[in-house]
Amino acid sequence: MNSRSNIRLRILSEPIPGMTNKMIFVNIAVKDLPKSRAFFGALGYSFNEQFCDETAACLVISESIFAMLLTEPKFQSFTSKPLVDAKQSTEVLIALSCESREEVDAQVAKAVAAGGATYNDPQDHGFMYSHGFQDLDGHIWEVFWMDPSAIAQA
Structure with missing residues (x-):
């Protein structure tokens, strides 16, 4: 492993001072909210209905991580920058x-079965295995597993 991998593993395995109880809400523009809800539901995710309406759906990833699926007009109301087509360009890798x-x-198989697509081959780095999928709008979702013993050794 290179020093960058060691730093990344150390960050993942040690608490960050002052960062407890933080939550993250990733906002994602979607073309068809009902289809996006069905897609992520097929992957086994649930939604916090308190934060859902005809313009937004709160995808629950964990106790502290959420993705706000927003219709394009709703998403656009938060920024003056133009929307990009996630099928043509990449803004983030989740x-x-x-x-x-x-x-x-x-997870990748479920995503493909629900209408998503893969965009690369699985990556096996020994201590880490990853693959990913594109959702219905082309956003890239990387899913990965890291060997816990590799983290402990770092």
């Missing part, structure tokens, strides 16, 4: 950890 290699493969 990376989510999995419990095993099998879960990585299962």
Whole structure:
């Protein structure tokens, strides 16, 4: 492993001072909110209905991580920058950890079965295994598994 990998593993395995109880809400523009809800539901995710309406859906990723699926007009109301087509360009790579290699493969298979697509081949780095999918709007979701013993050794 190079020093950059060691730093990344150290950050993942050590608490960051002052960062407890933080939550993250990733805002994502979608063309068809009902279809996006169905897509992520097929992957096994749920929604916090308190924060859902005809313009937004709060996708629950974990206790402290959420993705706000916003219709394009709703998303556009938060920024003066123009929207980009995620199928033509990449703004972000959303990376989510999995419990095993099998879960990585299962998530990608579910995404493809629900109408998404893969955009690369699985990557096996020994200590880390990853693959990813594009959702219905072309946003890239990386799913990965890291060997816990590699984290402990770092």
